Amino acid sequence: MNDHPQQPVSYGLGRQMQVYMQGLQGQRPTLPVSPEQLEQQAKAQMSQEARGYLAGMDDTMRSNRTAFEHWSIVPRMLRDVSHRQLTTALPGMQLPVPLLLAPIGVQSIIHPDGELAVARAAAALGVPMILSTAASCNIETVGKALGETPRWFQLYWSKDLDLNASFVQRAEKAGYSAIVVTLDTLMLSWREQDIQNAYLPFLLGEGLANYFTDPIFRQSLPQAPEDNPMAAIRHFIDIFLNPALTWDQLGFLRQHTNLPIFLKGVMHPDDAQRTIDIGMDGIVVSNHGGRQVGGARGALDALPGISAAVQRQIPVLFDSGIRRGSDIIKALALGASAVLLGRPYIWGLALDGQQGVQTVLENLLADLDLTLALSGYSSLDQLDASALVHE
Ligand SMILES: Cc1cc2nc3c(=O)[nH]c(=O)nc-3n(C[C@H](O)[C@H](O)[C@H](O)COP(=O)(O)O)c2cc1C
Numbered sequence: 134m135n136d137h138p139q140q141p142v143s144y145g146l147g148r149q150m151q152v153y154m155q156g157l158q159g160q161r162p163t164l165p166v167s168p169e170q171l172e173q174q175a176k177a178q179m180s181q182e183a184r185g186y187l188a189g190m191d192d193t194m195r196s197n198r199t200a201f202e203h204w205s206i207v208p209r210m211l212r213d214v215s216h217r218q219l220t221t222a223l224p225g226m227q228l229p230v231p232l233l234l235a236p237i238g239v240q241s242i243i244h245p246d247g248e249l250a251v252a253r254a255a256a257a258l259g260v261p262m263i264l265s266t267a268a269s270c271n272i273e274t275v276g277k278a279l280g281e282t283p284r285w286f287q288l289y290w291s292k293d294l295d296l297n298a299s300f301v302q303r304a305e306k307a308g309y310s311a312i313v314v315t316l317d318t319l320m321l322s323w324r325e326q327d328i329q330n331a332y333l334p335f336l337l338g339e340g341l342a343n344y345f346t347d348p349i350f351r352q353s354l355p356q357a358p359e360d361n362p363m364a365a366i367r368h369f370i371d372i373f374l375n376p377a378l379t380w381d382q383l384g385f386l387r388q389h390t391n392l393p394i395f396l397k398g399v400m401h402p403d404d405a406q407r408t409i410d411i412g413m414d415g416i417v418v419s420n421h422g423g424r425q426v427g428g429a430r431g432a433l434d435a436l437p438g439i440s441a442a443v444q445r446q447i448p449v450l451f452d453s454g455i456r457r458g459s460d461i462i463k464a465l466a467l468g469a470s471a472v473l474l475g476r477p478y479i480w481g482l483a484l485d486g487q488q489g490v491q492t493v494l495e496n497l498l499a500d501l502d503l504t505l506a507l508s509g510y511s512s513l514d515q516l517d518a519s520a521l522v523h524e
Pocket residue numbers: 186187188235236237238265266267287315397419420421422423424452453454455473474475476477
């Protein structure tokens with residue numbers, strides 16, 4: 134596991150005063166501080182194709198947010214919150230904050246520096262990053278940019294088992310400390326905007342860096358991807374997802390990596406139980422940011438039942454709709470050990486590259502730190518359902 138000596142530049146009061154002091158010099162934050170305005174501004178300057186790709190099903194995304202709105206924090210007073218602790222212990226590893234960057238594919242369509250800019254921002258703040266299989270920059274290059282910062286690798290389970298083994302071995306060698314297998318995307322969903330735009334980034338060769346640099350992938354091509362990219366893209370389309378995947382096949386990964394394995398996209402307590410039964414190490418409760426199943430349940434609504442089933446036997450992580458510090462507090466109070474931040478860091482990337490991602494993270498961590506303290510908590514392990522009411 135990676136140790137990470139860096140602490141984020143400044144949480145809470147530090148960040149707040151930094152901004153107010155800059156105001157004395159006539160400076161204002163360059164990015165919108167509110168996530169809603171950040172989203173609006175980022176979308177306004179993206180291409181129609183990128184905007185469409187970032188979208189999801191409106192109803193499921195609305196359910197994700199509504200689920201948060203139905204829980205309220207009940208602040209408690211006078212409990213000495215002068216020192217806060219945001220470190221988060223997972224079995225076998227310590228995270229500096231209860232937050233990881235969610236795996237988001239094909240970041241080159243958002244910003245030319247894509248995953249590299251994100252990795253540099255993550256490294257500047259010590260925030261762990263999860264790299265997508267469908268990245269525009271490969272496992273090794275992103276690993277180097279991250280230095281000592283913790284990183285995990287997200288696997289799309291290919292039809293080619295040797296390729297799956299190769300990916301996890303490359304990740305292990307490049308200092309990644311966990312594998313996240315995404316279960317909810319065994320095929321791409323009916324994506325209205327992408328279909329309207331007739332746009333799939335992979336067909337343009339975007340997001341294929343891990344495949345094109347993989348020895349197993351290259352071996353199965355008659356010509357190198359550099360010499361015949363269309364044939365390489367066609368092979369990728371044939372093998373990259375495997376809708377035939379079932380629970381009993383996941384054990385295969387164990388023979389090829391010693392890293393802990395998390396399953397992402399769990400929405401039912403029975404699937405969480407199944408994860409434990411087959412000996413996997415953790416789950417991510419998620420509906421993929423409302424991008425896969427239209428009309429699906431809000432992810433936070435699934436969390437209490439899953440936490441109750443899991444009984445802390447394995448860590449439960451959460452994503453889909455995290456926008457503010459209060460959202461993180463709610464997810465942790467309902468049993469998550471940490472959360473994944475999705476679209477907000479991509480909006481920062483779209484507007485200002487590495488610096489944009491960094492600003493979004495600094496703001497979110499400051500908000501988390503202050504909201505935690507003002508709610509009456511000084512460490513994350515004090516949070517449980519008694520911090521909230523459902524109404
Ligand atoms: C543009 C985009 C691409 C994504 N690509 C991946 C991916 O490659 N692998 C994966 O497991 N999840 C992927 N996700 C899902 C995220 O990891 C995460 O579950 C989701 O963004 C959380 O929802 P939120 O962004 O609304 O908070 C993607 C999400 C978006 C928005």
